[in-house]
Amino acid sequence: MVYLGGLVALVSFGLLARGGLNPSISLSELAKAGTYLFWFVSNVQVLLICLLAPLFMAGAIAQEQAGKTYEILLTTPLTNLQIVLGSLLGRLFFVLVLLSSGLPLFAVLLIFGGVPVSSVFVAFAVAALVALLVGCVAVTLAVLQTGGRKAVFIFVVAIAGYLVAAYVVDTQLLRVAPTTTWLTPLHPLLVLEASLNSANYRPPAPEALASRSALVRFYLGQPFAAFATLSGLLSFAMISWSTLFARGIVQSAGSGAVWRRWIGLDASGKERRHPPRNVRGNPIAWREAHTRGNRTGGIIARWGFLVLTTAATVIALAMYHVGQIRPATFRTTITTMLLLEMAVIVMVGVYMSAGSVSGEREDGTLDLILTTPVTPQQYIWGKLRGLVRFLTLLLAAPIMTMAIVAAYTIVGVILQWPRAMISDPIIGGNLRHMLILPESPLLLALILVPFVALCVMVGMTWSLKSKGVLGAVVPVIAIIGTLSMVLGMCGFQMAGNVPFLGPIVNAFSPATSLIMLINPWVYAKGFAEEMGPGRLTLVLAALVAAAGYSFVVYTMLRGMVKGFDHTVRRLSGTG
Secondary structure, three states: OHHHHHHHHHHHHHHHHHOOOOOOOOHHHHHHHHHHHHHHHHHHHHHHHHHHHHHHHHHHHHHHHHHOHHHHHOOOOOOHHHHHHHHHHHHHHHHHHHHHHOHHHHHHHHHHOOOOHHHHHHHHHHHHHHHHHHHHHHHHHHHOOOOOHHHHHHHHHHHHHHHHHHHHHHHHHHOOOOEOOOOHHHOHHHHHHHHHOOOOOEOOOHHHHOOOOHHHHHHHHOHHHHHHHHHHHHHHHHHHHHHHHHHHHHHOOOOOOHHHHHOOEOOOOOEOOOOOOOOOOOHHHHHHHHHOOOOHHHHHHHHHHHHHHHHHHHHHHHHHHOOOOOHHHHHHHHHHHHHHHHHHHHHHHHHHHHOOOHHHHHHOHHHHHHOOOOOHHHHHHHHHHHHHHHOHHHHHHHHHHHHHHHHHHHHHHHHOOHHHEEEEEEOOEEEEEEOOOOOHHHHHHHHHHHHHHHHHHHHHHHHHHOOOHHHHHHHHHHHHHHHHHHHHHHHHHHHHHOOOHHHHHHOOOHHHHHHHHHOHHHHOOOOOOOHHHHHHHHHHHHHHHHHHHHHHHHHHHHHHHHOHHHHHHHHHOOO
16 A cells, blocks of 8 residues: 555656646647656666565565574475475565556556557566566575575665666766667666667667677667566576575585684584673663674675775776766766765665664563663663764765865866866856865765764664564665655755755755755856855755754654653563
């Protein structure tokens, strides 16, 4: 119901924005509005399947691991194939029901015209193939006995990163003509674009592929068929592998493999002992900041994230400096990188905070903590401080990205590098200005750190109210996503049309405020005419957003402390 209601609301707002509900609209304009809405809703549906399907799969995996039901299934007369296919179909059922619930809505869009019936089946087929691939990955993780919440969350982050990165590479680097590229059959959104927007993005002409082999002609000339074939082959390979090795992996799970030592287990499967460590300050804050991600994989992931984003920024800046990248392409690349980095930080913060209390409730740690002299205020405040401190290394990535570009701009202006100054078309001509504002990294830090603290606080609030981690993750993502979308849509429009107040409202959405900070000359009303007051407005907007986020975090923290005992007792069945 919620999924279908969201799609209905999306279509309704889209019709209002495109004038589709205007009684005087012509049939041709109505057909254009219907075509645009169909393309937009199809992309949103695929994105939702990519991000929500792993969470539903994770629920089934977590239940299997908690109750050891997978091992019990292996003692029944069921064959390996029956177990694997049964698990896959059981997990796919709910996702396929979500897809089928949106079919009548797509049928209604056909009434407006401009959308062939075949496009509806293509859109649903792409979404179903994505769901099938995600389901096969989940079954494989369950067979490997590594399909916990953390593995699934990393999988979600990897999917989001791949979708954004591959789309940017295709549109900014590979797409030199309105034809598909080598990345198209590997990306569901690009497959949709090639299938639904063939006038502007279509496969190469048959004569252009005549000299290629039959396999290359099929791959480049039929993106949807190639995507379906690759998805089917990967799914079949994972199902076959799981079927062949399901019992062998479970039987050798306690054999003391090398990978068990890397994740903190010795050959017998027991946790390794560590020497005692000195705890300073709030013990809860110290525990969250120093014990999370302190294994080899976590350390490599955090430092690797910072190193890779910094290296990507330096490479893109070097290519821009020597003239291999146009200014518009460079700014798009930097903006996409920053948005991707910000999304990863928010998702990591949401996942960690959503499991900060409910995870301890599941494993019994919370009951032990409640027997100590730690007060609810120390517990909750320590959780918040520790989680934000743990995310500091990740938060440094977007700030470092912005700082590198700002440093290049400052040095370039001093040394009079031609690429440190660029031109943007405005009303009345072109405006020549700096590549980026020197103070933009500080303004980004002022906005981003309190916003991440707010995400952590929302996650902790739902974690306290939920019995399981996954029950807290989904509503937190929905709340943060809806809040960011509403504030971003309203604030971005105000920033371009209302001077002074518009940038302040826009600062409450980190994504759109990031776009404004990168190019305020175009996206902030009145900035190009009066740069001095405009820069002061950006500083004031960052300060107001930071103060607003901090006030909300403080209010939620006080409320969480006040109702902590009652909520814990109610969920434990003693209140």
